Amino acid sequence: MSFVIEESFVKGKSLTGLCEDGWVATPDYVVVIDGATSKSDYRIDGVTTGRKAMEIISDEVQRLPSGISASEFVNIINERIIRYYETNHILDLVEQFPETRLTASVAVYCHSRNEVWLIGDCQCKIGECCFKNNKKIDSILSELRSFVLCSALRDGSSIKELQKRDIGREFIYPMLKIQYLWQNNLDDNSEYRYIVLDGFPVDYALIRIIPVGDRSIVLATDGYFDLYGTLQETEQALCHQIETDPLCIGMGCDKNNKSTKGVLPGNCSFDDQTYVRISCF
Numbered sequence: 001m002s003f004v005i006e007e008s009f010v011k012g013k014s015l016t017g018l019c020e021d022g023w024v025a026t027p028d029y030v031v032v033i034d035g036a037t038s039k040s041d042y043r044i045d046g047v048t049t050g051r052k053a054m055e056i057i058s059d060e061v062q063r064l065p066s067g068i069s070a071s072e073f074v075n076i077i078n079e080r081i082i083r084y085y086e087t088n089h090i091l092d093l094v095e096q097f098p099e100t101r102l103t104a105s106v107a108v109y110c111h112s113r114n115e116v117w118l119i120g121d122c123q124c125k126i127g128e129c130c131f132k133n134n135k136k137i138d139s140i141l142s143e144l145r146s147f148v149l150c151s152a153l154r155d156g157s158s159i160k161e162l163q164k165r166d167i168g169r170e171f172i173y174p175m176l177k178i179q180y181l182w183q184n185n186l187d188d189n190s191e192y193r194y195i196v197l198d199g200f201p202v203d204y205a206l207i208r209i210i211p212v213g214d215r216s217i218v219l220a221t222d223g224y225f226d227l228y229g230t231l232q233e234t235e236q237a238l239c240h241q242i243e244t245d246p247l248c249i250g251m252g253c254d255k256n257n258k259s260t261k262g263v264l265p266g267n268c269s270f271d272d273q274t275y276v277r278i279s280c281f
Helices: 049-061 070-087 091-096 136-154 159-164 167-182 231-244
Strands: 003-011 021-025 029-035 104-110 115-119 123-126 129-132 208-211 217-220 273-280
Touching: 003 021, 003 231, 021 049, 021 273, 029 049, 029 217, 029 273, 049 070, 049 104, 070 091, 070 104, 070 115, 104 217, 115 123, 136 159, 136 167, 231 273
Parallel strands: none
Antiparallel strands: 003 273, 021 029, 029 104, 104 115, 115 208, 123 129, 123 217, 217 273
């Protein structure tokens, strides 16, 4: 079986800031990487922790041996991130303050195993079936943010006013910061825990492993609400959703399309976007 990359696209939500998304391909892997939006002002080498995580993972993927398992992939990437912490003398810092960790989610196509791995909240489309890996806490906080902003609109605020000052985001921000208590939590079987690549051990059972077959694959970050069979269709849907609901609170054509953040003034979307379409044959 062979594969070919039919389409690829990366776009930052801001025209001025560095994009925290990226993707990389080797003869055996295609990996879409979503560097997590930083919840602190901490910067490494002048860039956000999400951007640095994406850069490190992208570099390490190009060294991966063929045919490794999903758990081996996690171990190799985490070992590289830990080495970065140690080399830069920040291991104590990131252990004490999880919000400063280099954090990313990935969607991985492993050609030799003919599998897709979702580690964190990236997503994929295999054939006609879409697979998401959303965090429960994000769903809860998206609903809460939507309630705050919908209430403000009902009380007379305008969409433009709320884009300039997102009081819904302000309301949930303390909870976005304490969600790190559940990041790669191995001590509690709670529904709130979630996995990411941040250098620390993960519960391998939370890796979503999906067999592919000889179908078309789309790998994407969560900068899209919905995935379609082509980039053009997917982009058109996102543009329509943003046009009808720039606050991303479920006002548009799909009431379920809610996010913990909206489109800031001057930005082109609510989040960075990466889309890669692969044909397997």
